[in-house]
Amino acid sequence: MSDKREDYISWDEYFMAVAQLAGMRSKDPHTQVGACIVSEDNKILSMGYNGFPRGCSDDEFPWGKTSENPLENKYLYTTHSELNAILNYRGGSLEGAKLYVTLFPCNECCKAIIQAGIKTVIYDCDKYADTPSVIASKRMMKASGVTFQKYHRTGREITMSL
Numbered sequence: 014m015s016d017k018r019e020d021y022i023s024w025d026e027y028f029m030a031v032a033q034l035a036g037m038r039s040k041d042p043h044t045q046v047g048a049c050i051v052s053e054d055n056k057i058l059s060m061g062y063n064g065f066p067r068g069c070s071d072d073e074f075p076w077g078k079t080s081e082n083p084l085e086n087k088y089l090y091t092t093h094s095e096l097n098a099i100l101n102y103r104g105g106s107l108e109g110a111k112l113y114v115t116l117f118p119c120n121e122c123c124k125a126i127i128q129a130g131i132k133t134v135i136y137d138c139d140k141y142a143d144t145p146s147v148i149a150s151k152r153m154m155k156a157s158g159v160t161f162q163k164y165h166r167t168g169r170e171i172t173m174s175l
């Protein structure tokens with residue numbers, strides 16, 4: 014007779030939780046995004062979150078988004094979580110990998126996802142669905158055979174004491 018625990022978290026819960034945890038490292042005051050890249054056989058390959066590139070200080074570069082001067086807004090400087098996760102990977106090919114991400118990828122990250130060989134995107138939030146960036150992203154994913162699916166929230170709460 015097996016005494017196995019039955020309330021263990023699913024693969025999807027596990028990887029989306031890891032993506033959420035990575036996002037908690039982001040210094041962006043408005044939107045924190047996390048990404049977790051997983052192999053076809055469910056091994057975590059890489060993680061990332063949105064932030065400035067190495068050498069670009071979180072305390073010196075701007076985190077705002079409303080300045081009339083684009084050089085004073087974050088957008089020209091931030092590396093998105095998905096791109097960071099792809100660039101953080103040191104192991105070779107990401108062909109066939111899955112990407113768990115807390116926010117639907119933009120068109121720029123989408124190009125990197127496609128070119129890296131990632132085949133599946135599992136996303137949580139899609140708050141920029143109506144923007145040209147995300148519309149273009151979905152169009153490119155469909156054209157290149159990258160499937161995307163919304164993460165089904167289970168309502169499970171995970172508490173950790175640190």
Ligand SMILES: Nc1ccn([C@H]2C[C@H](O)[C@@H](COP(=O)(O)O)O2)c(=O)n1
Pocket residue numbers: 041043044045046062063064078087091092093094095116117118119122
């Ligand atoms: N899929 C995405 C979309 C956005 N990001 C990053 C880029 C910015 O740091 C932030 C978005 O800022 P907002 O316009 O919501 O103030 O999220 C990302 O990493 N991945």
Ligand SMILES: [Zn+2]
Pocket residue numbers: 093094095096118119120121122123
């Ligand atoms: Zn992006």
